[in-house]
Amino acid sequence: MGRSKADGGAGVRTRILAAACDLFAEQGYDATSVQQVVDRAGVTKGGLYHYFGAKEDLLVEMYRAVFSERLAALDAILAQGRDPEWTLRAIIDDIVVGTAAMRRESAAVSRELATMDSGRTQRLQADWRRYQEAVRGLIRQAQQDGVFSPVASPEVVSWSIFGVTNSLHTWFRPDGPKPPEVIARELADFVLAGLKATA
Missing domain, CATH: 1.10.10.60 (Homeodomain-like)
Structure with missing residues (x-):
């Protein structure tokens, strides 16, 4: 044309x-x-x-658009070497705000990619596993150091974060009462209150 x-x-x-x-x-x-x-x-x-x-390449490219920025931001946050509370809060802020900004793309890929298993998607799934393990490693180390409470495992804590962010496209509305930054702050406050180490 x-x-x-x-x-x-x-x-x-x-x-x-x-x-x-x-x-x-x-x-x-x-x-x-x-x-x-x-x-x-x-x-x-x-x-x-x-x-x-192939049609699948469209989905893979959308996933890259959604996730490559989040992975790069995670690496940049971790590279600062700040304390665990600041670091986890920054990660939550980035993933909430970033996912909200790409809500349409997130809706397109969220259900479909998890069911695919091919050479095109294996690298992307490996990147997602690396992201999860980096967040869990941060929580695990802070718990071992006594900075975070061991009230819940790093896996459960991380999924309390990812559960909100992975489903954000289903309930967040740009014209809603709370902007993404407020949602991110409230989620971080909630998670960190649960992880607060007792004296």
Whole structure:
């Protein structure tokens, strides 16, 4: 199509991803056909396959968009070497605010990627496991050092955080009564109050 050429490669690729993201969020990955994606994006199937080898690649690219920033932010936060309370609060703030900013993409990938098992997704799943273990390692070390209470295991504590953030796309509304920063602060206050070490 002329419009695809006029936009240039980056524009076409972005439009395809945006169309796929909307459709996956609206009706699910399995229920979305490649034809629906190209129709909404205003490109040809050949144009789509020029940038993406398979429909699954669209989902993988969305996951990268959602998660690569969070993983980079986690590494940057941990690299500061601050105390565990500050570090955990910063991680919670980043994941809540970042997920809220990419709510549509999160909705598109949250259910689907967990059921996939292929070479395309194994690296992404490994990155997610690394993220989880980094957060749990922070909690575990702080508990061993007596900074955090051992009231709950690092796994349970981390899932209390991830449970909120992974489902955020289902309940957060940008025009709701609380902005993401407030939600992040309240969640961090809640988690850290539970982890407060007693004298």
